Structures are given as C-alpha cells and as structure tokens.
Amino acid sequence: MTSSTRTHSRTADGPGKKQAQRSLSRAQQVAVEVENELLAAHTPVGTSLGRRTDLMERFRVSPTVINEALRILRDRGLVVVKPGPGGGVFVASRPPQVRLGALDLWFSGTGTDPLDLFEARMHLEDVLTRVAVERAGPTDIRDMEWALESMRSAGTPRDFLDANLRLHLAIARAARIPVLAGMYEAIAAIIGGAATRVELLPDHEEMYRHSIAVHVEIVAAIRDGDREALDKCLGLHRQDLVRAVDPTRSPVAPE
Incomplete structure (x- = not known):
C-alpha cells in the first residue's frame, strides 16, 4: 500500500475527521491540499509552485481565496512569495508529517x-x-x-x-x-x-x-x-x- 493510499484510507475513517474537513474554509482546504502534496512528493525547499494566477487556475478559486491560502502557508513557514520577474510561490520548508x-x-x-x-x-x-x-x-x-x-x-x-x-x-x-x-x-x-x-x-x-x-x-x-x-x-x-x-x-x- 502506498503512502497516498494510506492517507486516503485515514481521511475516509471516522465521523470526527469528516466533520472537521467539512468545517474548513475553502482557503484552509487549499492550504491543506498544498501541504499534503508537498509532503507526499518530498518537494525540495526552493521548488517553484508557480505564480498566484497558476494556483488560482489549478484550484479554481478567487484571488481572495488564494491570497488567504498563501497567508496560511506563509504563517506556517512553508512557502515564500517573491515578487517581480522570476518570482512566484516557492517552497520554504518541509511540512510536518x-x-x-x-x-x-x-x-x-x-x-x-x-x-x-x-x-x-x-x-x-x-x-x-x-x-x-x-x-x-x-x-x-x-x-x-x-x-x-x-x-x-x-x-x-x-x-x-x-x-x-x-x-x-x-x-x-x-x-x-x-x-x-x-x-x-x-x-x-x-x-x-x-x-x-x-x-x-x-x-x-x-x-x-x-x-x-x-x-x-x-x-x-x-x-x-x-x-x-x-x-x-x-x-x-x-x-x-x-x-x-x-x-x-x-x-x-x-x-
């Protein structure tokens, strides 16, 4: 069984977890998805995740939602957002397991x-x-x-x-x-x-x-x-x- 399969079986178990997931805002959901992807892929620090617009398109969310999701991820020390040419969203640290x-x-x-x-x-x-x-x-x-x-x-x-x-x-x-x-x-x-x-x-x-x-x-x-x-x-x-x-x-x- 792969780690991704194990994660899926965990999230399917237990009414407490299902209720917790339903109570999340869309920005919190996006932040969780990004973190879980970084963890599953062992994404190296410094890797580009694209620009804000790329993430908006990928998750099909508004600028307000993606900005809040990025704030959550920045507060956790997981990403940095760099402005200007060559800028974008970059991995700053590995998520907790x-x-x-x-x-x-x-x-x-x-x-x-x-x-x-x-x-x-x-x-x-x-x-x-x-x-x-x-x-x-x-x-x-x-x-x-x-x-x-x-x-x-x-x-x-x-x-x-x-x-x-x-x-x-x-x-x-x-x-x-x-x-x-x-x-x-x-x-x-x-x-x-x-x-x-x-x-x-x-x-x-x-x-x-x-x-x-x-x-x-x-x-x-x-x-x-x-x-x-x-x-x-x-x-x-x-x-x-x-x-x-x-x-x-x-x-x-x-x-």
Whole structure:
C-alpha cells in the first residue's frame, strides 16, 4: 500500500475527521491540499509552485481565496512569495508529517509512516488505559504524577512530547500486561528517537492548557478507579489529538 493510499484510507475513517474537513474554509482546504502534496512528493525547499494566477487556475478559486491560502502557508513557514520577474510561490520548508493537537512533528529514519506509529500507539493506549484503571497501584500513580509535572513544567515542545510519552508509558505499565506494554514502549521509543523537530502552533495556549487538564483528569480517574470518568476523559483525549484544520495528519483514534 502506498503512502497516498494510506492517507486516503485515514481521511475516509471516522465521523470526527469528516466533520472537521467539512468545517474548513475553502482557503484552509487549499492550504491543506498544498501541504499534503508537498509532503507526499518530498518537494525540495526552493521548488517553484508557480505564480498566484497558476494556483488560482489549478484550484479554481478567487484571488481572495488564494491570497488567504498563501497567508496560511506563509504563517506556517512553508512557502515564500517573491515578487517581480522570476518570482512566484516557492517552497520554504518541509511540512510536518504528524499533527498532534497543538504539536507539529517531523521525523527521519523511522522506516514506517510516522502516522501509522501514532495510530498504533493510540489503539494500545485505549486498551491499556482501560485496564490500568483496575490495576494501577500507588507506585504507578506516583510515576504518572511525576510525568504530569514534567508536562506542566516543559520548557520546549520537545520536552512536552517526551513528558507525554513518559506519562502514557507509566499508564501502559500500570495495566500489568507485559507483552502489550512492551509493544507500547517500543513504539514510544521509535517515536521519541526519530522525532527531529517538534513545534507548537501559534496561539497554542488554550489547546496546551486543555491537553494538560485532560491528562490530569485521566490520572485522577485511574487513581480513583473511576471507569465512567475515565471513559469521558478518553473521549476528550481523542478529540484533542485531531487537528481541526488538517485532520489528515492526525492519528485515527478508536471510536
């Protein structure tokens, strides 16, 4: 299966992603299409994408829409627009392979589509967290709370990602299913080792705070053995993972 086929199957899955795509403006849709094409084609930095008029014709949109799409892409640092003879729209940087809530992530040398790793991680988390609520002991809760504190005090986006991976690994171990916990640890190690760049979205503060609050509630539900509260928290956690403006590069979580 090619990467483009895998991407198509992802976008077809899940009502949450379909709803997110329908809610995008036409300019946001164009920006997402351009990003996905750059990613799929491994387009080198400096490559010309043509002039504004070429993009208007290609996507069949108005000057207002293409200008807004280019503003979105410029704000993400993905294109530059050069005026005059020889000018046009040029690739400025490579798009992130994964969009995880407020985080953009770039990877190298995984040997596997990074989004496939995050999907596997999500499904394992869903199973292991539901078992951990029955089996976690005081030492497990302490390890989770330490990881939570690291998330709160993270000084960089990479620190936040690493703390998040530690938290979910502590939860996985608390389930007392060594084979599945070992699989989860292996996936987390690949993700952590292959991530070459982690960035936060502009104006990420609300998403950032909400993510921490949801993880606090997950740990509280596990500590209290409250399965009903945990189910609600896991639903919020799944919603947090899908980037509304680009759901095609967010992991598909269990429904």
